Amino acid sequence: MNIVFMGTPEYADTILKRLLAEKEITVTSVYTQPDKPVGRKKVLTPPPVKVTAEAAGVACYQPYSLKEDGIAGRIEREKPDFIVVAAYGQLLPKAILEIAPCINLHASLLPKYRGASPIQQALLNGDRVTGVTAMLMEEGLDSGPMLAWNVTPIGLNDRKNELFMRLAEMAADLTLKTVKKYRSIRSLPQCDADATYCKKIARRDGLVTFDLPAETIYNRFRAFEGWPGIYLENGLKLLDLALMEGEGEAGKILAIDDDGVVVACKSGALKIKMVQPSSKKAMDALSYIRGKRLKIDDLFI
Known part of the structure; x- marks a missing residue:
């Protein structure tokens, strides 16, 4: 079985590694986003998927757009049985969608949370359950018919990184089951009337004030880890x-x-344990309020 893989972050990398480990599957090529500058020093850094592809000796391409001349033809010549997509970051043009079944592993229970940040959105909304959906791609955004899905609970203390890893492992399992049983699967259309969408996360989304409910701030803390x-x-x-x-x-x-500082919010309260002042090192909250000479009944600023 020949597969072309498209993905970028650690979530996608987990799926790629599982595909590469399967003897009956050949990953003929990998597509991922261009290297990006990371950190204060803006060091040009390859996506995790590229690192894995190069280590496995698989051809890896990083086009700025899949509409560039020659890409569809190159993929078609590889004669893929499937094109597997996971958190790639680009929509697939019609010319590629027509080459082979394109299966997307989306980290939500579709049609809920179509778009760029489904895992964060589930945490932001305080959801108690989420999952992964394998869907057959079409030109719309995460709107194609569903092939399979898997479900997992979200605990009150679950945070983004742990949930990403858990869903990635689930997605890897679901990928193998879907491509191996594809011919016997009857797809289920999504109900567009029930669809919700989530946007790409921006830095400004992390701004909070204590005028918000404590649960809202806490959910942002979990989602924006x-x-x-x-x-x-x-x-x-x-x-x-x-x-x-x-x-x-x-x-x-x-x-x-000894464990931190309890601060009132619009409703409820939060215990703040660790903080980091602007342009300074992280410190425990007790050291911070001592430096500011703050005490009970003062405003935490």
Whole structure:
């Protein structure tokens, strides 16, 4: 079985590695996004999928657009049985969709959360369940008929990175089952009336204030783990949080103990354990309030 693979981040990389490990599958080529500058020093860094492809000796291409001349023809000459897509970052043009069945492994239970950030959106909304859907791609955004899916619960303490890894493993399993049983699968059309969409995450999405409910801030903390993180208007990053009982004026310190600082929100409260002031190193919240000479009933700023 010949497969062309398209994907970019760690989620896609997990699926690619599983395909490469299957003896009856040959990954004929890989397509991923161009290298990008990363970190303060803007070091040009390849996507995880490229690193894996090159280590396996598989041809890897990084076009800015799949509509570039020659790409569809090159893929067609490889005679793929399937084109497998996972978090690639580009829509596939009609010329490629017509070459072979294009199967997308989308990290939500479609038609919920079509778009760029389904895992983050599930956490933002405080969902208690999510999953992975294998769908047959068409020209619309994540709108094609569904082939298979798998479901997993979301715990209150689950955060983005752990959920990404769990869903990636589920997606890898689902990929193999789908391509091996494809001929016997009866697809199920999505109900467009039930569709919801999620956007690409931007840094400004991490801005929070204590005028928000504690649960809303906590869900953003879980969803934006790593990047963009969550931060206050003065640039202070909130690196470690826990939901707490408590009521009071939004932003006021309600309690202080060895584990952190309890701060009131619009509703509920949060225990802040670790912070990072702008342009400084991370520190525990107790050290931060001591440096600011803050105490109970003061505003946490």
